[in-house]
Amino acid sequence: MGLVLEQVTKSFGGLRAVGGVSFTVGDKVIFGLIGPNGAGKTTVFNLVTGVYKPDSGAIAFGGVDLVALKPAQIAGAGVARTFQNIRLFGQLTVVENLLVACELQKKAHLASAVLRLPAHYEDERAMHERATELLRIFDLHEMADEAPTSLPYGDQRRLEIARAMMLGPSILLLDEPAAGMNYGEAEGLKTQIRWLRDTFGVAIVLVEHNMQVVMGVCEELHVLDHGETIAHGTPDEIRKHPKVLAAYLGEDEEAPSVRAAVEEASNPALPDVEPSPRAAGEADAATAPPRAEKLSEPELADLSRELTRSLERGLAAPDADDEGLAEPGAKEPAAVEAVEVVTAPPAPPARVDPEVAPSAPDVSALDGGWGSEPEAPARDAHANGVDKGSNGVGPHGDDDPHKKEGG
Amino acid sequence: MARGQAGKSGGLRWSRLAVGAGVLGVALLCDLYLADFVHDSSIRQLFMLAACNVLVASSLNVINGMAGQFSIGHAGFVGLGGYTSAVIASNLHEMLGGGEPTFARSFIVVPVCLLASATLAGIFGFLVGLPSLRLRGDYLAIVTLGFAEIFRLVIATAQAGEDGSPIARALSRLGGQNGYMGIDNQGIPLYAGPFWVFGLAFVLGVVAWRIKFSGWGRALRALREDEIAAAAVGVDPTRYKVTSFVIAAVGAGVAGGLMAIMRDGTPIVNPDNYNFQASFDAITMVILGGSGSVTGAAIGGVFITFSIKAIEQVQATSAVQALRREFESLDLNALRMIVYALVLVLLMVVRPEGLLGERELFQKRRGGRGGSGPDAPRAGAKAEAA
Numbered sequence: 001m002g003l004v005l006e007q008v009t010k011s012f013g014g015l016r017a018v019g020g021v022s023f024t025v026g027d028k029v030i031f032g033l034i035g036p037n038g039a040g041k042t043t044v045f046n047l048v049t050g051v052y053k054p055d056s057g058a059i060a061f062g063g064v065d066l067v068a069l070k071p072a073q074i075a076g077a078g079v080a081r082t083f084q085n086i087r088l089f090g091q092l093t094v095v096e097n098l099l100v101a102c103e104l105q106k107k108a109h110l111a112s113a114v115l116r117l118p119a120h121y122e123d124e125r126a127m128h129e130r131a132t133e134l135l136r137i138f139d140l141h142e143m144a145d146e147a148p149t150s151l152p153y154g155d156q157r158r159l160e161i162a163r164a165m166m167l168g169p170s171i172l173l174l175d176e177p178a179a180g181m182n183y184g185e186a187e188g189l190k191t192q193i194r195w196l197r198d199t200f201g202v203a204i205v206l207v208e209h210n211m212q213v214v215m216g217v218c219e220e221l222h223v224l225d226h227g228e229t230i231a232h233g234t235p236d237e238i239r240k241h242p243k244v245l246a247a248y249l250g251e252d253e254e255a256p257s258v259r260a261a262v263e264e265a266s267n268p269a270l271p272d273v274e275p276s277p278r279a280a281g282e283a284d285a286a287t288a289p290p291r292a293e294k295l296s297e298p299e300l301a302d303l304s305r306e307l308t309r310s311l312e313r314g315l316a317a318p319d320a321d322d323e324g325l326a327e328p329g330a331k332e333p334a335a336v337e338a339v340e341v342v343t344a345p346p347a348p349p350a351r352v353d354p355e356v357a358p359s360a361p362d363v364s365a366l367d368g369g370w371g372s373e374p375e376a377p378a379r380d381a382h383a384n385g386v387d388k389g390s391n392g393v394g395p396h397g398d399d400d401p402h403k404k405e406g407g
Numbered sequence: 408m409a410r411g412q413a414g415k416s417g418g419l420r421w422s423r424l425a426v427g428a429g430v431l432g433v434a435l436l437c438d439l440y441l442a443d444f445v446h447d448s449s450i451r452q453l454f455m456l457a458a459c460n461v462l463v464a465s466s467l468n469v470i471n472g473m474a475g476q477f478s479i480g481h482a483g484f485v486g487l488g489g490y491t492s493a494v495i496a497s498n499l500h501e502m503l504g505g506g507e508p509t510f511a512r513s514f515i516v517v518p519v520c521l522l523a524s525a526t527l528a529g530i531f532g533f534l535v536g537l538p539s540l541r542l543r544g545d546y547l548a549i550v551t552l553g554f555a556e557i558f559r560l561v562i563a564t565a566q567a568g569e570d571g572s573p574i575a576r577a578l579s580r581l582g583g584q585n586g587y588m589g590i591d592n593q594g595i596p597l598y599a600g601p602f603w604v605f606g607l608a609f610v611l612g613v614v615a616w617r618i619k620f621s622g623w624g625r626a627l628r629a630l631r632e633d634e635i636a637a638a639a640v641g642v643d644p645t646r647y648k649v650t651s652f653v654i655a656a657v658g659a660g661v662a663g664g665l666m667a668i669m670r671d672g673t674p675i676v677n678p679d680n681y682n683f684q685a686s687f688d689a690i691t692m693v694i695l696g697g698s699g700s701v702t703g704a705a706i707g708g709v710f711i712t713f714s715i716k717a718i719e720q721v722q723a724t725s726a727v728q729a730l731r732r733e734f735e736s737l738d739l740n741a742l743r744m745i746v747y748a749l750v751l752v753l754l755m756v757v758r759p760e761g762l763l764g765e766r767e768l769f770q771k772r773r774g775g776r777g778g779s780g781p782d783a784p785r786a787g788a789k790a791e792a793a
Contacts, residue, residue: 049639070645080639085638089629091765103622104641110650113621114614120621127622167640217780340548384592 002203003048003171008057010040010047014055017043019227020057025171025220031205032196032235033216036247039224041207042084045173049081050074061171075103080169084162084176084207088148094159095144099133110235131166137199138162139209152225153180162198171203172196178210186210190217223247347358409626426602430609431602438510438602453716455601458608461668461708465615465701466658471690472699472765474651475546475631476705480535483555484656486595486681487531488663490562490581493676494755496521496668497589499594508670508784513598517668521607525657532656536649555686563678584676590761594674599665606628607665611658616701616767618654627651684744688715693757695754697761702768707761711747718743 003025010018018040022328025031033041046052048059064077089097105126112120130208135141146161153239157177164172174193178186190213197204207215214221214235219338223231225247231238238244279324445451499516500508508516517701535554542550565578581587618624627647630637634644659690667676692711696703721727731737754761 006714007586051635051638070559070643071635072646075639075641083636083639087633087639089632089636091632092625092628096625099622100626100637100642101640103626105620110618110621110623113623114617123622163640190759373513 001188002062003205004058004060005048006058006060008044008047008054008059009055010043010052017227018047018054018224021224021227021229023222023229023232025203025205027170027203028201029203030193030215030217030219031203031209032221033205034209034214034221034238035210035230037209038226039228039247040227041224042175043227044224045081045175045205045207048173049079053257056093070211072104075167076168078170079173080164080167080356081173082157082164082175082177084179086153086156086160087182088156088160088163090149092148093145094140094148094151095128097163098134098146098166099127099160100161102127102130104167120341154185163276164204165196165200169202171205172200173205173207174231175207176209177206177207177215181210183212186213187216189213193217203348249275301359326354414729427610428782431606434604434606434609435600437605438600440603453600453712454582455669455671456666457605457712458604458710459662459669459686460663460692460712461705462610462611462658462764463689463693463709464696464704464711465612465656466662466698467689468653468696468701468704469615469618469651469658472697472704472776473619473626473627473631476648476652477544478551478652478655479683479686479690480553480555481659482549482681482683482685483551484528484532484684484687485557485663485666486562486661486676486678487528487679488521489667489676490663491524491527491660492664493522493587493589493595493667494581495523496598497593500598501590503601508596510600510602513603514601516596516598519605521661521664526660527662528660529645529653530656532653532659532783533649533665535656536652540648552683552686555626555681555683559678559681567614569607584678584714586675586679588675595668595676597668597670597672597674599668600670604665604669607661611661612701612705613775615658615704617643619699623647632677687747691751692763693717696752697763697765699765700761700763700767702706703761703763703766706763707766715743718746 005024006022007020008018008022009016009020013257021040021044023031033044035041043052047054048061050066050069050073052068061074063076066077066079066306068073069077087099092100106123132141132144135144138161140151140155140159140162143155148156151159161172161174162179177193181189193204193206193213194217196202206214206218215359218235221231221233221235222229223238223241223244225243230243230247231241234243442448445454456566463481463485466484467478470476491791496516499519502511531554535551538547538550561578562581563584565575565583587595626637626642628641630641630644630647640643646787663681667671688711693704694707696707697706697712701716727737758764767777
């Protein structure tokens with residue numbers, strides 16, 4: 001059964017954020033939903049979880065029509081999610097954050113809490129046991145009584161996942177879990193995602209820009225661009241899909257040479273690419289030699305210019321939609337993203353660019369557990385990610401429809 | 408484990424029952440003998456008014472503090488309760504044969520009055536709460552203020568024409584601008600003695616505390632912080648917000664009902680008792696004590712009541728009276744609003760979260776297990792107040 005979307009559309013004013021998207025996520029599948037910024041990925045999440053209602057189309061989970069349900073009911077139906085810009089309850093303790101997710105499953109009601117009936121104690125005890133167990137599983141039990149805002153960034157992400165798992169979901173939607181993570185942490189995240197699926201038996205839908213994670217962990221990929229499906233398949237198929245490459249690198253049908261060059265650039269043997277013109281130029285120079293024998297000098301210069309332009313346009317300039325990602329340390333994720341897009345195939349740790357991952361501990365790349373967080377980037381991203389003021393309400397108003405209502 | 412838990416909660420339950428019985432006993436003694444110890448009825452009135460205001464503040468605290476919705480029309484619900492209670496008490500009193508309101512009879516009159524007040528206020532709370540699903544912040548505040556003003560003005564301006572509708576005629580019997588003074592203007596029978604006032608202040612205070620420290624209160628706090636995230640983990644904003652609105656309105660209805668038929672109180676309910684100033688006083692109580700704090704609301708309620716009295720006392724002094732003869736427009740009661748506004752501004756600058764913030768006076772530790780009850784220490788505080 002799983003999660004089924006059929007011809008789902010959603011427009012905001014004149015902007016068609018999601019146009020006729022259909023896909024099915026089977027049980028216990030790790031499913032990737034990818035696309036350039038503004039492709040409508042988070043909107044799809046918001047449609048599935050009931051934050052938005054689709055203009056047309058059907059969304060069902062396990063045979064239950066989700067369109068008719070309210071967000072809280074959808075959560076009750078077994079669809080849990082995390083958010084792009086972490087949304088924890090800052091004034092509640094870590095353990096209370098988990099306990100809130102129990103409200104639906106509680107048998108006792110308000111009256112029994114007021115009268116302090118035995119059912120109330122029974123419920124509280126069961127909830128605490130469950131929360132403690134989950135905190136232990138996610139290695140957060142030592143901070144149970146702390147404020148979530150005092151936790152490092154990585155712990156906050158984990159807490160959000162733990163909170164979602166408290167619902168006992170059958171499907172978990174992760175919205176850019178790797179945002180703001182360095183190479184080593186992203187490696188750890190891959191292990192964790194697989195572990196989540198294996199341990200809890202949940203299907204996982206991943207919205208992610210980090211291609212290292214997406215290609216490494218997803219079994220099925222669905223690519224969106226401008227709200228439309230452009231490709232669907234296994235990571236290997238997607239990697240070579242011409243439309244996907246075009247979407248990520250800019251529409252340039254007449255210049256297949258660019259694509260070829262980019263594929264060449266994804267060769268692990270080559271140095272990393274940064275989204276600055278200078279770095280792109282370097283990448284190009286590095287790409288060029290193997291092809292030089294087939295190209296004349298002017299052709300090569302042409303290609304070089306074209307590739308530089310494409311990279312700048314397609315990668316270095318994220319638009320407003322997926323602001324939550326773009327925000328945490330604007331330079332860092334952008335850099336990571338650029339690297340990953342171009343160097344999608346398995347990348348050996350030795351290639352970690354010190355600029356991209358300032359304090360990447362190689363150890364955490366290897367241990368694969370809920371990795372330790374290097375302080376500097378964590379703090380940085382944390383500040384941005386939690387600050388509600390920085391919520392990007394772009395044309396899609398990604399996460400906060402209520403801001404609109406106010407006006 | 409299970410047995411230990413059961414044993415523990417069993418012991419807790421006994422000690423709680425003992426505490427509850429103790430408090431009610433003290434309230435009962437107050438009812439019978441308070442007048443012998445405190446001869447000045449205005450002082451007795453002050454204590455009981457304080458207890459009623461604690462109820463007003465704790466009920467507003469549910470919606471303003473715990474749920475994070477901003478209601479500035481709480482006096483509307485209080486007034487609804489007040490008028491309901493006054494009318495029912497007067498009629499019941501008449502039915503029971505008039506005479507002096509006795510303590511024994513209060514066991515018939517008071518519960519009936521308060522149940523009716525609570526029900527009516529709750530119904531209106533539901534109606535006002537519904538728009539709170541779509542509105543937030545200032546917009547919701549305006550709706551609540553609108554409700555309170557509509558209520559007040561309808562009562563104040565109701566006039567029965569010759570061919571008025573039944574509703575208009577019924578409303579006009581409430582006395583309009585002059586207030587309602589019972590059947591044939593005999594005055595409202597004041598049935599609610601200290602037993603009821605202090606007892607209910609205690610019981611409902613405990614209820615507010617338990618609401619806060621239950622899964623329900625936790626969900627409310629989560630909702631207040633992030634509605635979307637709360638909905639994503641199964642907390643339905645609609646249900647929780649409307650319910651908290653109803654709870655707050657019911658509490659206000661009970662408080663208003665008690666005030667209207669409070670012994671040593673004034674035997675009249677007047678629409679001006681429920682104007683914006685009254686709502687503002689309630690907000691001041693909550694904010695002063697600390698939004699979301701049950702004990703804070705109690706402290707705020709007591710403080711505001713006493714300060715109102717203190718200002719009245721100052722007003723009555725000969726020096727001020729002499730001044731008033733010089734400057735006719737001098738009215739310290741109006742100055743009170745300025746004083747409160749100043750206090751609030753200062754508070755916002757120095758301590759924006761209020762005296763207690765969201766914490767409690769007798770809390771064991773932050774966010775501790777919801778189970779631990781406040782009963783014992785609160786009982787002490789109440790006994791002192793009584």
